[in-house]
Amino acid sequence: MACIPAARSQDRIHCPRSRSSSFGMAERTIGTYERRSLAVVTRGLQPDGGRLTDRLQRPLRDLRISVTDRCNFRCVYCMPKEVFGRDYQFLEREKLLSFEEIARLTRLFASLGVEKIRLTGGEPLLRRQLERLIAMLACIPGLDLTLTTNGSLLPEKAQALKEAGLRRVTVSLDSLDDKVFRAMNDVDFAVERVLAGIDAAARVGLTPIKINVVVKRGVNEHSILPMARYFRGTGHILRFIEYMDVGHSNGWRLNDVVPATVILSTIRAEMPIEPVGPNYRGEVAGRWRYCDGSGEIGVIASVTQPFCRDCSRARLSADGRLFTCLFAMTGRDLRSMLRGGASDVDIWDAIAGVWRGRSDRYSEIRSAATVRLPKVEMSYIGG
Numbered sequence: 001m002a003c004i005p006a007a008r009s010q011d012r013i014h015c016p017r018s019r020s021s022s023f024g025m026a027e028r029t030i031g032t033y034e035r036r037s038l039a040v041v042t043r044g045l046q047p048d049g050g051r052l053t054d055r056l057q058r059p060l061r062d063l064r065i066s067v068t069d070r071c072n073f074r075c076v077y078c079m080p081k082e083v084f085g086r087d088y089q090f091l092e093r094e095k096l097l098s099f100e101e102i103a104r105l106t107r108l109f110a111s112l113g114v115e116k117i118r119l120t121g122g123e124p125l126l127r128r129q130l131e132r133l134i135a136m137l138a139c140i141p142g143l144d145l146t147l148t149t150n151g152s153l154l155p156e157k158a159q160a161l162k163e164a165g166l167r168r169v170t171v172s173l174d175s176l177d178d179k180v181f182r183a184m185n186d187v188d189f190a191v192e193r194v195l196a197g198i199d200a201a202a203r204v205g206l207t208p209i210k211i212n213v214v215v216k217r218g219v220n221e222h223s224i225l226p227m228a229r230y231f232r233g234t235g236h237i238l239r240f241i242e243y244m245d246v247g248h249s250n251g252w253r254l255n256d257v258v259p260a261t262v263i264l265s266t267i268r269a270e271m272p273i274e275p276v277g278p279n280y281r282g283e284v285a286g287r288w289r290y291c292d293g294s295g296e297i298g299v300i301a302s303v304t305q306p307f308c309r310d311c312s313r314a315r316l317s318a319d320g321r322l323f324t325c326l327f328a329m330t331g332r333d334l335r336s337m338l339r340g341g342a343s344d345v346d347i348w349d350a351i352a353g354v355w356r357g358r359s360d361r362y363s364e365i366r367s368a369a370t371v372r373l374p375k376v377e378m379s380y381i382g383g
């Protein structure tokens with residue numbers, strides 16, 4: 001059967017950026033042409049019409065979409081130069097999902113309950129005309145649309161991203177110490193250029209801005225306090241991330257992890273903080289606020305306090321594979337379905353089937369043995 005052209009299945013969506021719709025969830029995003037097949041489509045939902053859940057009763061709520069596996073940085077904990085060197089085979093252009101393909105899949109994911117989309121990579125701002133994709137996704141009702149970036153291209157891109165309908169950004173910055181940061185990104189990129197990116201994002205209203213800091217023992221734990229001092233009172237939310245054993249090329253050792261408890265006590269020693277409840281079930285970062293009201297910080301303790309129990313995240317790689325865990329080894333190939341003429345209903349069913357069969361809880365069962373498993377790289381699967 002011929003597939004539904006993306007534009008047709010979007011016909012009834014009120015754009016731009018409408019968040020209201022009188023249609024039901026599935027009907028809203030499945031095109032007119034396939035409404036008669038809705039009985040098939042709703043097989044993906046629970047018998048009581050409730051949310052699609054996996055084998056551990058976790059709903060599908062978030063989708064991270066990697067738009068490229070390439071990056072202009074070589075962060076030592078993510079894309080070490082020794083592995084991602086001159087000879088490294090990145091995905092060829094024709095293997096990447098087109099913007100139309102990504103938008104079509106996103107609409108289907110939204111109809112399955114996804115409420116939040118994060119564009120990532122690799123470095124997502126390296127993908128040409130990303131704002132065109134953002135404009136397409138911003139037309140899908142009810143989606144919270146955000147992006148994670150290393151900030152290097154934000155000064156020239158922030159305005160266009162905002163105008164296209166992006167709501168917020170998360171910027172990664174591991175230290176304010178220029179020497180430390182240049183060594184961590186390993187391409188000699190200066191701190192002040194990322195700070196300029198953060199300022200540009202703030203100026204155009206891509207707020208609240210989150211700042212991701214991966215903490216690696218012996219490398220940047222001395223940056224924790226200066227970062228907290230610098231961003232306190234700015235409205236930006238610093239998020240400290242425990243160094244993870246993603247992929248198989250960063251040479252991860254448990255000893256390199258600075259536990260969340262240590263990160264928090266380092267900050268608490270100078271700036272009193274208190275815990276804040278999560279914004280929603282399954283929120284990745286534990287939230288804390290300064291007792292004097294000068295802002296908030298987050299800590300992502302995926303190694304020492306795993307949160308698989310509430311994990312509602314799926315990941316779509318740049319070549320269209322669906323992964324149900326950051327530490328997965330294989331993903332379901334949706335690109336072949338898209339390019340092989342599968343209908344929306346077929347793809348919808350495939351996604352629902354993958355999610356219903358999901359039982360991932362890698363961080364909860366992490367051990368010396370799991371660390372050695374051949375996992376896909378974070379720059380490919382999307383952080």
Ligand code: SAM
Binds near residue numbers: 121123124241
């Ligand atoms: N290039 C973009 C960036 O750096 O923000 C987006 C992709 S990056 C893979 C997404 C996030 O994953 C970044 O905040 C990065 O710091 C984080 N990350 C990468 N490798 C990590 C690791 N081994 N442990 C913890 N976080 C990691």
Ligand code: SF4
Binds near residue numbers: 075079121150172379
């Ligand atoms: Fe690139 Fe982001 Fe990975 Fe750093 S963390 S190498 S910026 S993808």
Ligand code: SF4
Binds near residue numbers: 307312327360361
């Ligand atoms: Fe989710 Fe997998 Fe991370 Fe657990 S290890 S929180 S299941 S992505």
